[in-house]
Amino acid sequence: MDCGKFATVFQGGCMRKALVLLIIAAFLLGGATFASCETSAASNYKKANALFSSARYKEALPLYESILSSPSEKIPASDVYTRIGDSYYRLGLYQNAIYAYQGAIVNQDRTVQPGTRYWIGFCYFLLRRHDQAASEFLKIPELYPEAGMWVGTAYYWAGRSCEQQGKKELARQYYKKAGGNGKSTQGRFAMKKAEAVRSKERVQGTGYSSQ
Missing domain, CATH: 1.25.40.10 (Tetratricopeptide repeat domain)
Known part of the structure; x- marks a missing residue:
């Protein structure tokens, strides 16, 4: 083989080997860095x-x-x-x-979302942003009708939010929905709230104070 050709082939082979070694080194370094990040995050x-x-x-x-x-x-x-x-x-x-x-x-996961929605709504409630609170609470029965107790809880706090805004009739409706069949402790409490709102409306309608 011609010496020039041999040198070219030899140099090309060395370069390819060097490139392969660089790729392997980068891969190993990347793996080590990833493992280090995983360990740090877990810690x-x-x-x-x-x-x-x-x-x-x-x-x-x-x-x-x-x-x-x-x-x-x-x-x-x-x-x-x-x-x-x-x-x-x-x-x-x-x-x-x-x-x-x-x-x-x-x-x-969808099964966890109703609880998170509730806490978003409750934070709005604590900030006295009652319109946003009611809107967030009402997303729970709308988006997750299968969410069990979260649905009743959401209706109850939507009622509280509406009552804070003076929307008595809406509040009463949501309390009634929260009450369901009225058999649970929470249900009975919500139904009492609905009746209390109605009683206040009647008293205010007559012009007399309940005090």
């Missing part, structure tokens, strides 16, 4: 949950948020968002909690 999640359980919500929040910035396949983002929302809720930062719960609900 932070464990620490954050321990802090949360100890009611150290301010300390838990940065750890939860660090997991979102470096996502882990083993820790669902919806679970992390929920924990962030719960932390903000317990700190009384209801608007921040709403943002977190809204992030959680995007990829949540």
Whole structure:
């Protein structure tokens, strides 16, 4: 073989080998980095949950948020968002909690979503944004009619939200829906609320005070 050709072939072979080695090294490095991120995320999640359980919500929040910035396949983002929302809720930062719960609900399993919707609505209620609260509560029976107790609970708090706005008739209707057949403790309580609203309307209609 011509020496020039041999040198060219030899150099080409070396370059290909070097390229293959670089690809393998990059793959191994990437795998190691991914494994390191997974370990770090799992460690932070464990620490954050321990802090949360100890009611150290301010300390838990940065750890939860660090997991979102470096996502882990083993820790669902919806679970992390929920924990962030719960932390903000317990700190009384209801608007921040709403943002977190809204992030959680995007990829949540359908069976979990009614509870998250409820907490969004309840945060609005605590912020005295009663129109938004009622709207959020009413999404539960509309979107998840199979959600059992969440449906009755949602109607009850929609009633409370409407009552706060002075929408007495709407409030009474929602209380009645929350009451269902009136056999459960919650149902009986909701039916009493509906009757109380009607009684107030009657008293106000006569022009007399109930006091």
